[in-house]
Amino acid sequence: MNDHDFEKIMAYADQELEPDQVADVEKLLAEDTEARDFLARLRESDQLISGGLDSILDEPVPQRLIDAARGQSAESSSESDTGSGQSARVVEFPKKPAFSRWAYATAASVTLLVAAGAFILSPGDSRQGTLAEALNEALEQTPSGSIHGQPDDTVQVMPVATFQTAEAGICRQFAAQVQGQQTVGLACRSGQGQWQIRAEKILAEGENGQSYAPASGGSGPVADALSDLRGGEPLSAGQEQSLISDGWE
Amino acid sequence: MSEDISEQLVSLLPKLRRFATGLTGNLSDADDLVQQSCEKALRKQHQWQPGTRLDSWMYRIIQTTWIDQKRRQRSDTVSLDAEAVPETRDPRSEKAAENQNMLDRVSQVLKLLPEEQRVIMLLIAVEGRSYQEVSDMLELPKGTVMSRLYRARSRVQAELGSSDGPGQGSEHYGEKTQ
Numbered sequence: 001m002n003d004h005d006f007e008k009i010m011a012y013a014d015q016e017l018e019p020d021q022v023a024d025v026e027k028l029l030a031e032d033t034e035a036r037d038f039l040a041r042l043r044e045s046d047q048l049i050s051g052g053l054d055s056i057l058d059e060p061v062p063q064r065l066i067d068a069a070r071g072q073s074a075e076s077s078s079e080s081d082t083g084s085g086q087s088a089r090v091v092e093f094p095k096k097p098a099f100s101r102w103a104y105a106t107a108a109s110v111t112l113l114v115a116a117g118a119f120i121l122s123p124g125d126s127r128q129g130t131l132a133e134a135l136n137e138a139l140e141q142t143p144s145g146s147i148h149g150q151p152d153d154t155v156q157v158m159p160v161a162t163f164q165t166a167e168a169g170i171c172r173q174f175a176a177q178v179q180g181q182q183t184v185g186l187a188c189r190s191g192q193g194q195w196q197i198r199a200e201k202i203l204a205e206g207e208n209g210q211s212y213a214p215a216s217g218g219s220g221p222v223a224d225a226l227s228d229l230r231g232g233e234p235l236s237a238g239q240e241q242s243l244i245s246d247g248w249e
Numbered sequence: 250m251s252e253d254i255s256e257q258l259v260s261l262l263p264k265l266r267r268f269a270t271g272l273t274g275n276l277s278d279a280d281d282l283v284q285q286s287c288e289k290a291l292r293k294q295h296q297w298q299p300g301t302r303l304d305s306w307m308y309r310i311i312q313t314t315w316i317d318q319k320r321r322q323r324s325d326t327v328s329l330d331a332e333a334v335p336e337t338r339d340p341r342s343e344k345a346a347e348n349q350n351m352l353d354r355v356s357q358v359l360k361l362l363p364e365e366q367r368v369i370m371l372l373i374a375v376e377g378r379s380y381q382e383v384s385d386m387l388e389l390p391k392g393t394v395m396s397r398l399y400r401a402r403s404r405v406q407a408e409l410g411s412s413d414g415p416g417q418g419s420e421h422y423g424e425k426t427q
Contacts, residue, residue: 014380045409048351052355053271064280064284065284068288227317
């Protein structure tokens with residue numbers, strides 16, 4: 001009996017073998033006590049594990065979970081409207097720019113908490129092109145916490161934090177003001193100075209721009225995108241600066 | 250579609266709690282994890298493809314949410330020692346206490362497994378998924394699923410063998426899998 005034999009017996013127990021392999025294993029089981037013991041213990045331990053956990057199936061399900069599944073919990077009721085990103089919503093734009101309210105977010109290790117009441121623009125909106133263009137420049141060159149653009153510019157961008165992700169390489173969280181609208185999002189470098197927006201959310205008027213949370217601990221589309229891309233903790237200012245200096249290579 | 254998904258999610262909750270308990274080691278953390286995962290699923294429901302299994306999609310969301318949580322908590326790593334597991338015992342009945350005992354014991358054993366082995370053990374030994382389904386779900390080669398499952402089971406058997414007393418032949422699993 002070797003590892004291969006044990007693995008075959010395991011696959012036999014899990015009904016994963018082809019018919020000819022089944023015959024081989026059954027022959028082994030008929031001839032070898034160790035093989036039979038292994039199979040018996042495997043089934044016994046599987047039963048113990050599943051039996052212990054199965055007791056949970058008989059437990060009453062807490063109401064908060066039922067509410068969450070129905071989209072009625074406090075958190076999801078504030079987020080679910082924005083989650084699909086499919087439908088265009090009527091957005092009441094801020095009457096005056098409130099750019100300064102996030103300008104003090106200078107630490108690379110913090111990011112805007114995406115809170116209730118924000119909206120996503122419909123695909124194909126012309127502002128996306130304007131934003132994308134400004135992002136390429138800003139995210140390529142600007143350290144987190146510094147603002148790219150002048151107060152009178154159509155678009156101002158402030159990178160907020162930088163992440164190394166497993167799925168998309170370098171990604172940066174940003175806050176921007178586009179034609180008076182505040183927006184936050186995540187963009188990943190796709191090479192040669194190009195940054196692709198992976199998540200974006202427009203802050204609604206009155207939204208508390210002073211709510212901050214670590215990027216990896218927040219919720220909402222930006223944090224979801226970061227999680228999907230398997231991003232870790234934000235890079236330190238030093239790590240980020242050295243990447244900017246080296247052209248992100 | 251939203252209502253359909255919601256009602257399906259509600260009906261899946263007992264199974265999702267079972268899976269999450271296997272991952273977290275206790276029902277309280279499992280409920281938090283399931284709640285977060287349901288909220289996340291509703292936000293991302295446009296990504297779910299009707300016609301595919303909703304429970305598989307939810308297992309994946311629960312698993313990634315759990316891994317994210319663990320990653321965030323890694324600075325204050327929880328001891329893998331089994332004594333970290335105890336839960337408040339349910340005084341309602343002997344049956345409840347017995348269930349709790351079994352759950353505690355299972356949780357202790359599962360906690361000894363690395364995350365990547367535990368999830369595979371749960372999906373195959375508890376949820377009854379095939380190797381191919383788990384391979385697709387976790388985006389791992391089938392051979393990797395098998396070898397991790399084998400290592401997980403070996404560890405579980407060695408552990409149960411040593412805590413049971415008789416421990417017939419359990420020694421070789423530990424050695425073989427190093």
